[in-house]
Amino acid sequence: MPQDPLIAFKRLNPEHDDDLPLPRYMTPHAAGMDVCAAVDDPIDLAPGQIALIPTGLAMAMPHGYEAQIRPRSGLAIHHGITVVNSPGTIDSDYRGEVKIGLINLGTAPYTIRRGERIAQMVIQRVCRAQISQADELDTTKRNAGGFGSTGSGA
Numbered sequence: 001m002p003q004d005p006l007i008a009f010k011r012l013n014p015e016h017d018d019d020l021p022l023p024r025y026m027t028p029h030a031a032g033m034d035v036c037a038a039v040d041d042p043i044d045l046a047p048g049q050i051a052l053i054p055t056g057l058a059m060a061m062p063h064g065y066e067a068q069i070r071p072r073s074g075l076a077i078h079h080g081i082t083v084v085n086s087p088g089t090i091d092s093d094y095r096g097e098v099k100i101g102l103i104n105l106g107t108a109p110y111t112i113r114r115g116e117r118i119a120q121m122v123i124q125r126v127c128r129a130q131i132s133q134a135d136e137l138d139t140t141k142r143n144a145g146g147f148g149s150t151g152s153g154a
Contacts, residue, residue: 005123007067008060012097017056020114023121032070032120035100043112045104050084053118055098061123063092068122069100075118080106083119092126 009022023033037043038056045051061067069088075081084103100119104110112118 005062005065007123010058010060012056012058020056022057032122034072034117035069035098035119035121037100037112037114037116037118039112039114042114045081045102045110045112047080047104047107047109050101050103051112053100053102053112055100057098058095059090059098060095061092064126065092066090066124066126067098068124069098070120070122072117072120079108079110080104081110081118087122090121 011017017038020036020038023035025033035055038054043051043053059067067090069083069086069090071082071086081102081104084101088101090098102112102118
């Protein structure tokens with residue numbers, strides 16, 4: 001079984017943000033680590049509004065991995081709060097602050113508070129494709145059929 005990658009997190013303002021936990025798995029079998037908001041003052045997110053929420057953290061992971069930022073299901077289902085570019089990708093060579101783009105798709109304003117778990121981070125292996133240009137592509141049963149072409153529902 002391959003060894004799990006080591007992900008290093010750096011607090012960008014340790015004296016100020018020491019009260020906030022590092023990203024962490026909330027159950028033994030969780031796929032994603034919960035990530036907390038490092039806001040000083042509450043942020044009111046109106047319906048339809050987008051905000052970039054700081055985490056106060058930078059990170060380093062091995063080459064060949066990415067961190068995917070995904071919505072937390074409870075926030076999405078109960079309040080309509082989701083990650084606007086879901087899943088967001090953090091590349092292995094990025095060393096700036098991790099910020100989470102949230103959008104309120106709900107019908108009521110939602111307040112984001114300091115320390116609130118706002119998203120989850122899933123670490124994934126990444127492969128880099130080889131690219132070529134072709135004059136023709138092989139044909140398939142589906143061919144150019146798109147959105148709904150394979151049937152709808154059960």
